[in-house]
Amino acid sequence: MSTATRQMHLAAHFPGVNNTTVWADPRSKSQIDFSSFEHLARTAERGRFDFFFLAEGLRLREHNGRIHDLDVVGRPESLTVLAALAAVTDRLGLAATVNATFNEPYELARRLATLDHLSEGRAAWNVVTSFDAFTGENFRRGGYLDRADRYTRAAEFVATARELWDSWTPDGTPRSFTHRGQHFAIEGEFTVPRSPQGHPVVIQAGDSPDGREFAASTADIVFTRHGTLESGREFYADVKARLAKYGREPGELKIMPGVTFVLGDSDAEAQELAAEIRLQQVSPQNALLALEQIWGRDLSAYDPDGPLPDIDPGPGSSLVQGRVGPGDVLAVAARWRALSKEKGLSIRQTVIETTGRQSFIGSPRTVAEQLTEFVAADAADGFILVPHLTPGGLDDFVDRVVPLLQERGVFRSEYTGPTLRSHLGLAEPVWKG
Amino acid sequence: MSSTAPLHLAAEIGGPPRYDPGHYTGLARLAEHGALDFVTLGDSFARPGPDALAVLSRVAPATGRIGLVPTVTTTHTEPFHVSSAVATLDWVSRGRAGWQADVSTTGAEARLFGRRPAAPADELWREAGDSAEAGARLWDSWEDDAEIRDVATGRFIDRDKLHYIDFEGASFTVRGPAIVPRPPQGRPVIVVDGTSGPARETAARHADVVLVRATTPEQAAGARTDLRRRAAAYGRGPGALRVLVALTVDLGDAETAPEPGLESGPPLAAGGSYYRGGPVDLAELITRWHRGGAADGFHLTPITPGRDLERIVNGTVALLQHRSLFRTFYPGGTLREHLGLARPANRYAFEGGRA
Numbered sequence: 006m007s008t009a010t011r012q013m014h015l016a017a018h019f020p021g022v023n024n025t026t027v028w029a030d031p032r033s034k035s036q037i038d039f040s041s042f043e044h045l046a047r048t049a050e051r052g053r054f055d056f057f058f059l060a061e062g063l064r065l066r067e068h069n070g071r072i073h074d075l076d077v078v079g080r081p082e083s084l085t086v087l088a089a090l091a092a093v094t095d096r097l098g099l100a101a102t103v104n105a106t107f108n109e110p111y112e113l114a115r116r117l118a119t120l121d122h123l124s125e126g127r128a129a130w131n132v133v134t135s136f137d138a139f140t141g142e143n144f145r146r147g148g149y150l151d152r153a154d155r156y157t158r159a160a161e162f163v164a165t166a167r168e169l170w171d172s173w174t175p176d177g178t179p180r181s182f183t184h185r186g187q188h189f190a191i192e193g194e195f196t197v198p199r200s201p202q203g204h205p206v207v208i209q210a211g212d213s214p215d216g217r218e219f220a221a222s223t224a225d226i227v228f229t230r231h232g233t234l235e236s237g238r239e240f241y242a243d244v245k246a247r248l249a250k251y252g253r254e255p256g257e258l259k260i261m262p263g264v265t266f267v268l269g270d271s272d273a274e275a276q277e278l279a280a281e282i283r284l285q286q287v288s289p290q291n292a293l294l295a296l297e298q299i300w301g302r303d304l305s306a307y308d309p310d311g312p313l314p315d316i317d318p319g320p321g322s323s324l325v326q327g328r329v330g331p332g333d334v335l336a337v338a339a340r341w342r343a344l345s346k347e348k349g350l351s352i353r354q355t356v357i358e359t360t361g362r363q364s365f366i367g368s369p370r371t372v373a374e375q376l377t378e379f380v381a382a383d384a385a386d387g388f389i390l391v392p393h394l395t396p397g398g399l400d401d402f403v404d405r406v407v408p409l410l411q412e413r414g415v416f417r418s419e420y421t422g423p424t425l426r427s428h429l430g431l432a433e434p435v436w437k438g
Numbered sequence: 439m440s441s442t443a444p445l446h447l448a449a450e451i452g453g454p455p456r457y458d459p460g461h462y463t464g465l466a467r468l469a470e471h472g473a474l475d476f477v478t479l480g481d482s483f484a485r486p487g488p489d490a491l492a493v494l495s496r497v498a499p500a501t502g503r504i505g506l507v508p509t510v511t512t513t514h515t516e517p518f519h520v521s522s523a524v525a526t527l528d529w530v531s532r533g534r535a536g537w538q539a540d541v542s543t544t545g546a547e548a549r550l551f552g553r554r555p556a557a558p559a560d561e562l563w564r565e566a567g568d569s570a571e572a573g574a575r576l577w578d579s580w581e582d583d584a585e586i587r588d589v590a591t592g593r594f595i596d597r598d599k600l601h602y603i604d605f606e607g608a609s610f611t612v613r614g615p616a617i618v619p620r621p622p623q624g625r626p627v628i629v630v631d632g633t634s635g636p637a638r639e640t641a642a643r644h645a646d647v648v649l650v651r652a653t654t655p656e657q658a659a660g661a662r663t664d665l666r667r668r669a670a671a672y673g674r675g676p677g678a679l680r681v682l683v684a685l686t687v688d689l690g691d692a693e694t695a696p697e698p699g700l701e702s703g704p705p706l707a708a709g710g711s712y713y714r715g716g717p718v719d720l721a722e723l724i725t726r727w728h729r730g731g732a733a734d735g736f737h738l739t740p741i742t743p744g745r746d747l748e749r750i751v752n753g754t755v756a757l758l759q760h761r762s763l764f765r766t767f768y769p770g771g772t773l774r775e776h777l778g779l780a781r782p783a784n785r786y787a788f789e790g791g792r793a
Contacts, residue, residue: 029589037619039499039530062617063518065600072597072615079585079595079619081526082519088495089530091459111483111550112515119489122457123496142613143518179486191552196486198457290592 010414013380014259014387014429015407016100017049018058020395021080025265027285027393028077034396036077039089041396046090048396049097052403053417055428056098056129056206057090058228058389059083063104064140068294069303075291077395084116091124098425100129100208105159107135107144110189114166117205118197126201126424131208131228134159156215158188163207163223169195170204171437180438202426203433212240221247225431226259228389232364237262237384259386259429264364266390268401272367279366282393283357292353295360299337309353313345369401373409380415444778445728445764446680446735447472448507448647449750452480453743455487462493463500465743472751473765475776476505478538478629478737483514484547491523498531505773507536507629512569513562514542514551518612521573528621533772536627536647537573539566539640560636568607570628570644575603577625579615581787601786623774624781631684632665642668642679646779649684653711655732658683662733680734680777683727688714688741689749717753724754725763 020026021036028036035041046057061083066073083101090099099120103113113130121128134155135141138148150158165184172182172195183192209216209224212231220227221244231237245255267282269275287295289309297304301319318334345355365372379385392398410416417428426433451465462479469477481490490508498506506527510520520537528535541562542548548556584599603614632641632648641648642665650665652658662681669679713720727733740746758764774781 028587028594029592037529039532043499064613065615065617072595072600074593074595074597077594078600079580079617081529081618082522084492085495085523085526086530088492089498092463092496092499107516108519109514109551109553115483116489116492119457119492122488123459123492142611144516144612145610147611189552191550193484193546193550196455196483197488288592 011380012417012430013376013385013410013415014055014261015049015052015416016056016058016098016261016387016389017045017054017399018060018263018389018391019045020392020398021060022062022077023060023391024076024291025286025391025393026077026395027282028395029285029288030394032394032397036395037079037081039086042081042086042090043093044396045392045399046094046097048399048403050094052399052407053420054097055387056100056127056425057087057094058100058131059086059102061102061104061133063107063135064143067139068297073294075288075294084120087128088120088123091120091127094127096127096420096423096428098127098129098206098428099124100131100206102131102133102210105132105134105162106150106155107140107146108162110162110165110184111169111191111193111195113162114169115195115197117166118170118195118200121200121202121205122197126426128200128202129206129208129226129425131210132159132163132224133210154188156219160219160223161186161188165189165191167204167434167437170199173198174438175199175436199436202424203436206425206429206431217244217247220244221253221258222251224258225426225429226261229260229262231262231384232264234379234382234384237379238382241383241385257431259431261387261389262364262385263389263391265393266365266372266402266406268367268369268372268405270368272371275367275371283361286393287353287357287360289353292356295356296352299334299341301334307352310351313342313352313355369405369409373406373413376406376410377413377415443728443734445724445758446475446682446777447724447755447758447764448476448478448505448682448735448737449474449747450478450480450737450739451743451747452478452487452490453740455485457488459493459496463497465747466494466497466501466504466506468747468751470501470504472755473759473768474504474751474755475735476507476534476536476627476773478507478536479509480538481509481511482540482547483511483542483550484544491527495527495530498527498534501531501534503534503768503771503776505534505536505627505776506531507538507627507773509538509540511540511542512566513557514547514553515569517569517572517610518576520569521576521616522618524573524626525577525616525618525621528623528626529618533622533774535621535623536629536773538629538631539570539644540631541566541637559634563636563640565607565609566630566637567640567644568605568610570640572603572605572607572610572612574625574628574644575605575785576612576614576616577620578782578784578786579603580620581784582620582624585619599787620784623772624784627773627777627779632661633684638665639668641665643672643674645679646774647680647682647777649682649737650733651711652683652732655727655730658727658732659730678779680779682735682737683733684711684737684739686712686739686741687720687746687750688712689717689720689746689753690714717749718757720750721754721757721761724758725761728763 087099141148210228267279479490494506581599630641630645650661
């Protein structure tokens with residue numbers, strides 16, 4: 006095998022609270038019992054994955070002023086679960102999504118450095134931000150932060166965390182730190198020595214220009230939603246080009262889209278299965294809810310198997326709380342109507358058609374080929390796989406696709422180092438004492 | 439108090455800062471070998487050491503029965519995050535989590551956060567009480583049977599069994615409900631060191647287990663009576679509290695020290711009284727105080743964890759077990775079961791008339 010063969014990176018997303026997680030399947034198990042997390046993490050490690058990824062929730066979603074009840078609800082706190090998973094895995098990276106808006110740098114830097122020690126160098130932090138007062142109602146600070154400030158706070162937050170991680174010398178001597186900035190003015194002594202990876206790996210998710218810039222300036226991994234070859238290549242080229250101005254090489258930032266997959270014995274069988282899964286993901290109730298999210302009105306009287314409403318979306322709807330809104334609802338509604346008319350689709354079929362998120366469908370051989378092509382075409386450095394079943398949704402991929410990737414020489418057969426940085430081919434950050 | 443009431447024993451496994459998980463796992467397993475109720479791991483933002491809750495989460499899958507009680511402070515932390523983390527420790531340990539609530543009184547700690555100046559202890563302990571109360575309500579904010587997975591109606595949860603807590607304290611508000619479903623114990627066990635005046639009121643109102651410093655059985659009995667009286671004033675039943683005497687223990691090099699007994703020791707982390715002697719004499723002291731009704735048990739802080747915990751388990755505890763004064767195995771699985779504390783009914787289910 007040529008050493009020039011491009012190696013891909015793979016991560017596993019725990020399919021908890023997510024509108025694509027199919028809980029009605031008889032194989033679906035608890036989204037909260039530790040055994041579920043243990044199963045998926047052990048499966049990912051058996052597949053020699055780079056890391057295991059947990060999302061975060063800070064307020065339960067609402068629809069029309071009531072708690073949303075159709076999707077999986079309830080999840081554990083990420084860093085705590087990952088500390089426990091460190092006991093039942095040896096090499097797998099452990100990535101927690103933690104909000105930079107409703108935390109403070111000293112406490113979070115300490116928790117992350119602790120996880121890096123407890124896992125012997127496998128910790129990662131997916132930095133996300135929030136600005137809405139809805140989430141803020143659970144926190145001391147409330148909804149104080151302007152939308153425009155969320156990335157300046159996040160950038161200063163990450164920079165401050167790095168100062169704290171660098172405040173001990175590499176030989177283990179604590180030194181006092183002082184940080185004076187726009188968002189934080191803190192000083193003292195950090196309680197945790199420099200961790201095995203130097204700094205835990207920093208992941209960033211977010212596609213806005215600000216988000217891309219933030220990633221290029223400071224992240225080790227970008228978690229994107231660009232699951233198609235074309236948009237993936239555009240994003241990849243754009244973000245990699247931004248690195249130079251920060252004195253960084255293209256290899257210093259790994260681009261990993263979150264993708265779904267459906268496997269069958271043949272491509273045709275996989276397509277059939279994918280259609281069935283879409284029907285499970287978009288139940289009649291979920292189809293109406295998706296419609297209400299665009300229309301901003303109570304549409305419960307409509308038949309999900311009937312046509313779309315003639316009426317236009319209501320003005321300035323705030324029906325949905327706790328998730329990103331759909332944008333220009335009039336335009337979306339017009340597009341949905343046109344599609345429905347053209348193809349003769351019902352409400353449910355239209356929602357299935359417009360919200361499709363399955364990225365890779367086919368036999369194991371086909372999916373392995375697609376993934377390889379994606380990476381070879383500079384559309385990604387690897388993938389964060391989002392299974393639709395908890396916790397067994399990765400079993401088939403690890404048993405049937407990973408060996409094919411290994412045969413092709415595009416994915417490791419064994420871990421070559423102990424830390425997540427070593428899996429990713431990222432150097433330990435230079436100590437800036 | 440009946441002299442046959444079960445004896446409860448706990449041990450602190452902190453000490454000089456260590457960052458390797460094997461160290462803490464080894465100590466917790468040792469304590470579990472002695473069938474102790476729980477181990478504590480002290481924490482503070484102001485001194486070297488890892489995050490205690492993360493350490494005990496790392497320990498959870500490597501142990502099976504022992505209760506795990508990290509210190510999590512309430513002064514510079516978000517109550518919502520704290521309650522989520524403690525509930526998660528309960529999930530990953532399958533019902534063995536506790537939470538020792540503590541406050542941060544120093545300016546040095548305040549400057550690590552830069553959000554608020556240092557405040558007096560009584561104010562901070564009131565806030566700690568608010569944090570415990572908000573936590574308890576968040577843990578109740580999902581009824582136990584809220585998850586229904588009803589395929590016919592497409593509903594994963596019964597939203598009527600999830601509750602906004604709308605907590606309003608002097609320094610924060612929390613809307614709720616929790617993100618983490620109600621943990622296995624219903625509510626993880628809250629532990630408070632009730633030795634100091636400002637902490638005692640919070641302990642009486644919110645704690646399941648209270649640690650007190652005492653150098654005589656009379657003093658311990660007095661503190662216990664006082665705590666139970668105060669708890670009753672908050673409408674709590676007499677059986678709702680376990681009062682443990684906090685002792686820092688130096689088992690030295692000798693089987694029996696020349697002058698075993700209690701003394702005013704150096705100012706040690708756990709703030710307990712200081713015992714120096716042999717494991718056998720410690721067993722005698724525990725027996726005497728417990729039989730006399732002075733305490734429900736003891737929280738022992740080994741002055742040198744590796745050495746002294748081993749002597750506590752293989753010496754003191756073994757002797758107590760031999761004399762049938764302490765359990766030899768765990769009859770239950772959760773920390774509440776070890777402590778003989780009931781799993782709390784859910785206040786919101788109760789309000790809804792479904793309990």
